[in-house]
Amino acid sequence: MSLKNKLHDLKEKYKGKKMAPAFNALHTFLYTPNDTTHSGSHVRAVDDLKRTMNTVIMALVPVLIFGIFNAGYQHYAAIDAANGVIREASLFGNFLTWDNFLIGAWTVLPLVIVSYVVGLAVEFVFAVIKGHEVEEGYLVTGMLVPLIVPVDTPLWMLAIAVIFGVVIGKEVFGGTGMNILNPALTIRAFLFFAYPTWMSGDKVWVHGAVERAGTADAISGETVLGYLAQGKGSEFSYSVADMFYGFIPGSVGETSTLLILLGGLFLIFTKIASWRIMLSAVLGALAMGLIFNGAVSSGWVAETSKFYGLMSFDFWKHLIVGGLAFGIVYMATDPVTGAQTNIGKWYYGFFIGFISVMIRVFNPAYPEGVFLAILLMNVFAPTIDHYVIRGNVKKRLKRNKNTPVLPKGGHGKEEELKVETV
Amino acid sequence: MSNDIFIKKGLNINLIGTAEQVISKAPLSNVYSINLQDFHSITPKMLVKQGAEVKAGEPLFFHKGHESMMFVSPVSGELVEIIRGDRRRILMLKILADKEQTYVDHAPLNAETASAEEIRARLLKSGCWPFVKQRPYDIIAGPDSEPKAIFISGYSTAPLAADTDFVLQGKERELQAAITALGKLTAGKVHVSVGTSSSSPLAKLRGIELHKISGPHPAGLVGTLINKIDPINKGEIAWTIAPQDLVIIGELLLTGRFNAERTVALGGSAVKAPKYYTTKIGAEIATFLYASGVDSDNFRIINGDVLTGYKTRPDGYLGFYNNTVSVIPEGDDYELFGWNKPVFDKISSTRALTFSWMFPKKKYDLDTNMNGEHRAFVMTGRYEEVFPMDIYPLQLLKACMVKDLDEMEQLGLYEVAPEDFSLTEFICISKQPHQQIIREGLDLLYKEIG
Numbered sequence: 001m002s003l004k005n006k007l008h009d010l011k012e013k014y015k016g017k018k019m020a021p022a023f024n025a026l027h028t029f030l031y032t033p034n035d036t037t038h039s040g041s042h043v044r045a046v047d048d049l050k051r052t053m054n055t056v057i058m059a060l061v062p063v064l065i066f067g068i069f070n071a072g073y074q075h076y077a078a079i080d081a082a083n084g085v086i087r088e089a090s091l092f093g094n095f096l097t098w099d100n101f102l103i104g105a106w107t108v109l110p111l112v113i114v115s116y117v118v119g120l121a122v123e124f125v126f127a128v129i130k131g132h133e134v135e136e137g138y139l140v141t142g143m144l145v146p147l148i149v150p151v152d153t154p155l156w157m158l159a160i161a162v163i164f165g166v167v168i169g170k171e172v173f174g175g176t177g178m179n180i181l182n183p184a185l186t187i188r189a190f191l192f193f194a195y196p197t198w199m200s201g202d203k204v205w206v207h208g209a210v211e212r213a214g215t216a217d218a219i220s221g222e223t224v225l226g227y228l229a230q231g232k233g234s235e236f237s238y239s240v241a242d243m244f245y246g247f248i249p250g251s252v253g254e255t256s257t258l259l260i261l262l263g264g265l266f267l268i269f270t271k272i273a274s275w276r277i278m279l280s281a282v283l284g285a286l287a288m289g290l291i292f293n294g295a296v297s298s299g300w301v302a303e304t305s306k307f308y309g310l311m312s313f314d315f316w317k318h319l320i321v322g323g324l325a326f327g328i329v330y331m332a333t334d335p336v337t338g339a340q341t342n343i344g345k346w347y348y349g350f351f352i353g354f355i356s357v358m359i360r361v362f363n364p365a366y367p368e369g370v371f372l373a374i375l376l377m378n379v380f381a382p383t384i385d386h387y388v389i390r391g392n393v394k395k396r397l398k399r400n401k402n403t404p405v406l407p408k409g410g411h412g413k414e415e416e417l418k419v420e421t422v
Numbered sequence: 423m424s425n426d427i428f429i430k431k432g433l434n435i436n437l438i439g440t441a442e443q444v445i446s447k448a449p450l451s452n453v454y455s456i457n458l459q460d461f462h463s464i465t466p467k468m469l470v471k472q473g474a475e476v477k478a479g480e481p482l483f484f485h486k487g488h489e490s491m492m493f494v495s496p497v498s499g500e501l502v503e504i505i506r507g508d509r510r511r512i513l514m515l516k517i518l519a520d521k522e523q524t525y526v527d528h529a530p531l532n533a534e535t536a537s538a539e540e541i542r543a544r545l546l547k548s549g550c551w552p553f554v555k556q557r558p559y560d561i562i563a564g565p566d567s568e569p570k571a572i573f574i575s576g577y578s579t580a581p582l583a584a585d586t587d588f589v590l591q592g593k594e595r596e597l598q599a600a601i602t603a604l605g606k607l608t609a610g611k612v613h614v615s616v617g618t619s620s621s622s623p624l625a626k627l628r629g630i631e632l633h634k635i636s637g638p639h640p641a642g643l644v645g646t647l648i649n650k651i652d653p654i655n656k657g658e659i660a661w662t663i664a665p666q667d668l669v670i671i672g673e674l675l676l677t678g679r680f681n682a683e684r685t686v687a688l689g690g691s692a693v694k695a696p697k698y699y700t701t702k703i704g705a706e707i708a709t710f711l712y713a714s715g716v717d718s719d720n721f722r723i724i725n726g727d728v729l730t731g732y733k734t735r736p737d738g739y740l741g742f743y744n745n746t747v748s749v750i751p752e753g754d755d756y757e758l759f760g761w762n763k764p765v766f767d768k769i770s771s772t773r774a775l776t777f778s779w780m781f782p783k784k785k786y787d788l789d790t791n792m793n794g795e796h797r798a799f800v801m802t803g804r805y806e807e808v809f810p811m812d813i814y815p816l817q818l819l820k821a822c823m824v825k826d827l828d829e830m831e832q833l834g835l836y837e838v839a840p841e842d843f844s845l846t847e848f849i850c851i852s853k854q855p856h857q858q859i860i861r862e863g864l865d866l867l868y869k870e871i872g
Contacts, residue, residue: 004756028795032760036753036790040840040857041847042728043435043581043750046768046776048794050761052801052851055774135797177798177852271772274803340802340816389817393832400655 004031021127025134053136055272059263060143060330066259067252068108071151072100074249075207078219086237089247107207108252110155111146118159119145122166126175137176137183137336138166144184144330147253148323148371149191150204152211157198161190181378182337185371192366200366202226205249223249224321225360225368228309243320254323264329273333276342277349281328282319284353289315292361310361318357327370328353337378343391344384352377426618427650429637431810433845435581435769436785437728437750441687441696443588448686448701448710454497455704455739456482456515459732461552462861463561463868466493466512474501479526479549479680482515488565494549496682496703498524514739517704528678533603541603541675548674552742553667554604557648557660559868560839560861569661571610571652576624576665577617577635579642580727580844584687584745586665587622589698594623596672597665603675604668605629608661615647624665640810645842649811654837666745686740688714690728690749691787692721701740707747708736716749722790724748729844730857753791761794768793771804771849797852805846813837815846819856822863827870830863840864 007027014020027033028050037044073095080087089095119142120134127134145162165187170179192199202222203209209221224243227236238248246256254260267273292311295301301311319325332338332352339348352373359369458466465486470476476499481492495501495517503516531544545551546565556563563569578586590597605612615633616622625632633651640646644662654660663671666684673681682703689696694715701710707723724731725741728748732741740747762775769786770776778784805815813834821829840857847856 004758008756024795028761031756031758032791032793033795034754034756035792035795036722037792038733040730040855041844042722042724042731042733042748042790043437043788043848044791044793044853045849046765046770046778046793047772047774047849047851048761048853049797049800049851050794051774051776052772054762055772133795133797137800175798177800270774271804272774276803335802336800338802341814342803342806345803385817389814389833392812392814392834395812396653396655396832396834399653400657 007031008034018128018131021131021133022124025124025127049136050139052272053139055270056140056267056330057143059266060140060147060253062259063147063253063256063263063326064108064112064143066246066256067147068104069095069097069100070104070246070255071107071207071252072097072103073247074151074205074221075103075219076100077247078206078209078221078249079217082217082219089242089245091245095247103207107151108146111149111151111153111158111252112143114155114158115145115162116142118162119166122163122171126167126171130175132175135176137170141166141184141187145187148184148188148251148326148331150199151207151252152204152209153191153198157191157195161187161194164190177336179336180382181375182331182334185331185375185378188371189375192371196366205251221249225310228313229306231306231309233309233313240317240320243317248321250321251323251326254326257320257325260325260329264325267329267333273329274335274338274345274349276345277333277338277352278328280346280349281332281353281356284350284355285318285324285328285357286315286353287350288354288357289313289318292357307361318360322360322368322370324353324356324370327356327374331371331374332377337381339381339384339388341385341388344381344388347384348377348381351380425631425633427615427633427635427641427647429635429641429646429650429810431807432579432638432640433769433771433808433849434579434638434782435729435788435848436783437581437689438691438785438787439689439693439696439749440582440785441584441689441698443585443698445685445698445700446710446713448699448705449713450519451701451705451709452519453502453706453739454495454499454517454519454702455706456493456496456517457704457739457741458512458514460742461485461493461562463559463865464493464552468504468512470501472501472504475499476501476517477524477526478682479528481547481549483512485562490543490546491551491562491565492547492549493552494526494680496680525679525681528674530678531603531675533599533606533675536603536606538606541606544675545603545671548680550667550671550674550680553663553671555662557645557654557662557839558836559864559872560841561868563659563661567659567661569608569610570654570658572604572608572612572661572663573644573648573651574612574614574624574630574663574665574668575635575642575644575647576622577615577620577642579639580729580746581639582687582689582746582748583642583727584666584685584698586624587617587620589685589687589745590623590665590669592623593669593672594626596669596676597623598627598672599675600668600672601627601629603671604661604663610652613647613651615642637810640808640842640845643841645837645839646810649813649837653812653834656831656836658836664743664745667743684740684745686710686744687746688749689746690721690724692716692718692749692751703740703742705740707734707738707740711736711747711749718751720752720754721749722752724750728788729848730841751787751789753789755791757791771808792853794851794853796854799852799854801851804849804851808845808849809842811837811842815843818863819843819854819859822859822866825863825866827867830867831871835860835863835867 169186206221355373843856
């Protein structure tokens with residue numbers, strides 16, 4: 001008896017039982033189910049949610065691999081810097097090395113494993129309790145989470161944050177497709193507000209910087225934005241190429257703008273993510289950056305101002321440092337929490353970019369705003385959609401001028417309607 | 423005079439097994455059947471008893487709400503069986519056909535000179551009225567309803583559907599009679615659409631507003647036509663009639679007889695020799711299915727096209743409104759790693775390791791597999807790419823699911839029929855039953871407001 005038939009028999013055995021969703025979740029990973037159409041269209045396109053989520057994960061894998069090497073590279077680069085050795089980043093010279101990989105794998109892979117194991121465990125528990133199938137949303141969330149946290153995040157912290165994020169961010173609303181806030185960003189926000197010392201400052205972004213702090217071997221773990229926010233823009237030695245290729249400290253997966261750009265183009269090409277959101281978010285970030293640059297060049301901001309460092313930062317460079325590019329490509333485009341109408345997506349994306357750069361500049365304690373900007377716009381996305389859809393409704397009502405706009409829940413509605421439709 | 427309409431949004435589903443343009447006469451069926459499933463929201467009151475002898479065109483039952491609206495027998499013979507379901511609801515009537523057919527003779531009615539009232543009464547009495555459907559609600563038109571316009575789509579874009587141009591050949595007289603008669607029942611226009619380069623007899627009719635329409639499916643759906651020309655507002659009624667039914671109406675007016683004959687396309691990858699057959703409404707599908715031969719032993723027969731039809735069996739019967747029968751393989755098998763491997767042999771609306779976008783002309787052999795499991799709505803912006811109407815499809819579906827009557831009205835439920843959502847259902851990543859959701863929404867709206 002083949003594996004296929006054995007699994008089919010097991011599926012029949014579990015049908016209607018408590019454990020059915022858990023079994024089906026594993027079964028459908030191996031085999032697309034034998035379900036056939038019953039009502040409506042008898043044939044269906046090949047795309048399903050698993051394929052969709054898988055495509056996003058494919059776009060994330062290069063970023064993850066780069067993040068693993070970069071974790072090691074930044075560790076050794078910081079040690080070199082502490083010893084006064086200046087290094088030039090070179091992809092095959094000192095980046096793609098075994099040493100870097102081992103450090104990176106040792107620090108990053110546990111984050112990935114904890115994120116997936118804890119998150120999926122919560123999903124399975126909820127699926128079994130509520131008796132629905134395990135939906136695939138967490139496949140992407142689980143991959144995003146390790147990429148947007150500092151490399152030395154303690155695993156227990158991550159586990160608690162994942163449980164909080166999945167339960168409060170998603171399951172209480174009814175699971176995948178129903179949540180208001182992006183679950184990965186909810187997890188990130190929980191970490192940020194619950195354990196701020198581990199999530200910000202000049203130590204957390206490079207492996208080993210925290211535990212070496214205060215010792216003779218102390219190394220720096222500051223990000224480009226951190227330098228700028230403290231007005232020490234002249235102290236870092238990263239070139240534009242370093243920032244674009246990603247040889248800079250930062251959250252695990254956010255640094256390589258090049259790979260994020262390629263991932264974004266892949267998602268647009270496969271029609272999985274919205275190009276409207278990505279493009280308008282880039283435009284929004286550039287617009288805000290230009291406004292700040294303009295304010296600086298008009299002399300409105302004194303050089304002694306604590307905002308000067310970030311405000312005078314070239315507007316386009318905002319896109320290649322920090323988590324802005326990662327947020328725009330992988331998080332802002334989440335279809336569930338983003339705007340759902342095509343027109344709404346333009347506004348939604350634009351404000352994400354715009355507000356991200358604004359928070360960056362005006363929040364010196366934590367000079368990265370993209371996750372807060374996306375969460376904020378997640379909350380406003382339904383409002384944006386509401387106005388877009390009202391536009392369509394108004395057009396329909398205008399077409400039929402005789403129809404009065406009925407107040408919601410109004411009394412005497414039935415009589416009114418009867419008069420009209422007769 | 424014609425007006426051109428271009429549809430940009432949509433998707434052509436090219437399937438193997440398009441019917442060859444050859445017409446054969448189907449072997450006569452012994453038993454003919456009227457399936458009550460075809461008449462949505464009709465409550466039948468029987469006029470004849472089981473065992474009664476009826477003529478072709480003789481009323482079998484009427485609609486409880488409208489006693490003038492007759493439903494007639496397609497053939498003469500004996501009413502051998504009334505199949506009932508729960509609470510004695512009538513599901514199906516079976517008529518054993520006579521060798522020699524006899525017809526109920528209504529006098530011919532000259533559409534040019536007859537009054538609107540005469541025409542209305544004749545259509546109701548003769549059993550032709552049920553061919554006239556109305557929107558909103560996608561139901562049989564009310565006998566006293568006054569449509570603002572009549573819409574007829576003569577452009578077939580649905581997968582494997584009968585080519586309207588082909589099946590209407592030589593029916594100019596019948597079509598003209600029907601159009602003239604129906605034109606008197608509306609204060610508005612009779613809008614007819616044909617393909618841009620079509621030689622359809624419909625294009626030459628008098629008394630119509632001709633529209634040349636082009637683009638991918640759903641350009642041929644009548645709902646698309648209505649939305650592009652004159653969308654239905656709240657309180658308005660539009661009638662729609664399928665072109666092949668105009669022929670039956672026309673023949674009734676010209677000869678006085680209800681002739682249920684119809685040219686049917688038999689297609690699909692499981693059919694050995696897909697082609698056209700002339701048969702009658704209610705004929706057993708096996709009569710012509712086995713004349714063409716079937717290629718596999720695990721197949722599904724669909725009364726209608728693959729997007730909107732309903733499932734039937736070889737001993738099922740041709741539906742009242744259908745001129746297409748599709749036979750495609752069942753997909754009740756598992757597929758190893760079906761969710762992540764590259765796919766070349768199925769249609770997709772994305773490019774996520776699916777390659778149908780590279781071969782827009784290729785014909786596919788799709789089966790009935792769901793290709794995934796039912797999920798909550800997740801993706802956005804996908805339906806809009808195949809939905810040419812000025813309506814937000816996702817939001818309308820959600821309004822129907824939560825039964826928000828105000829939202830349903832305001833988002834345009836009056837303008838749509840379930841078939842308009844067949845393509846969004848086809849590409850739906852979450853595998854939601856769109857047509858069922860819309861049907862239930864329409865039923866609710868009809869019950870509460872209609």
